[in-house]
Amino acid sequence: MKLKYFSHSAFLITTDNGKQILIDPFLDENPTSPVKSKDVNADYIILTHGHGDHIGDAFKIAKRTEPLFICVNELANYCTEQGFKAHNMHIGGGYNFDFGRVKFTIAHHGSKTPDNQYTGEPAGVVISINGKNIYHTGDTGLFLDMKLIGELNKIDYMLLPIGDNFTMGIDDAVKAVEFVNPGTAIPMHYNTFPVIKADPLEFKSKVEASGRKVVVLGFGEEIEL
Ligand code: NI
Ligand code: MN
Numbered sequence: 203m204k205l206k207y208f209s210h211s212a213f214l215i216t217t218d219n220g221k222q223i224l225i226d227p228f229l230d231e232n233p234t235s236p237v238k239s240k241d242v243n244a245d246y247i248i249l250t251h252g253h254g255d256h257i258g259d260a261f262k263i264a265k266r267t268e269p270l271f272i273c274v275n276e277l278a279n280y281c282t283e284q285g286f287k288a289h290n291m292h293i294g295g296g297y298n299f300d301f302g303r304v305k306f307t308i309a310h311h312g313s314k315t316p317d318n319q320y321t322g323e324p325a326g327v328v329i330s331i332n333g334k335n336i337y338h339t340g341d342t343g344l345f346l347d348m349k350l351i352g353e354l355n356k357i358d359y360m361l362l363p364i365g366d367n368f369t370m371g372i373d374d375a376v377k378a379v380e381f382v383n384p385g386t387a388i389p390m391h392y393n394t395f396p397v398i399k400a401d402p403l404e405f406k407s408k409v410e411a412s413g414r415k416v417v418v419l420g421f422g423e424e425i426e427l
Pocket of ligand 1 (some may be wrong): 341368
């Protein structure tokens with residue numbers, strides 16, 4: 203399985219049998235993404251919430267590749283209203299798709315689309331594929347229940363924001379890694395705009411001081427999980 207980081211909160215998981223799961227594909231208007239939406243395909247698109255920097259180019263990509271959207275109920279309904287296929291879920295619920303299991307978690311944030319539609323609660327997501335658990339926190343502040351998420355699922359990869367202002371900053375993100383205790387933490391949601399400027403190497407050294415591992419992915423970098 204492969205994990206590709208486009209920058210911001212946008213990732214692509216490619217499974218061993220070639221299924222592509224795209225998360226929060228903010229690409230064309232994202233100054234840090236080296237990849238644009240026309241070059242991305244998806245069988246599934248997972249959206250954590252309705253903000254423009256997370257819905258991003260999802261509908262543009264969906265018009266071309268006809269993926270199944272996987273989101274919390276209100277956001278899934280919004281996708282359906284735009285004419286796309288969606289699987290409605292909600293926080294606390296999991297479902298087994300053909301590529302693996304998706305379970306939504308809480309996230310402390312907001313969720314309205316750029317055209318001002320309320321799209322339910324923002325979420326994080328635990329994606330389990332071939333015995334590996336990937337926790338994409340979505341946009342969120344730090345919360346103590348992250349401990350429970352780490353206790354219920356052995357998290358192999360935790361993708362979490364460090365950019366501050368809209369989400370956790372570095373010090374809260376260091377605490378979040380302590381709560382979840384993942385095999386590897388991967389920082390996201392930083393340096394896209396001046397207001398979320400953060401140094402991922404500062405995050406890395408602070409987390410590694412407590413004996414945990416961080417991989418800082420370059421924008422456009424793909425790794426084997
Ligand atoms: Ni947001
Ligand atoms: Mn965001």
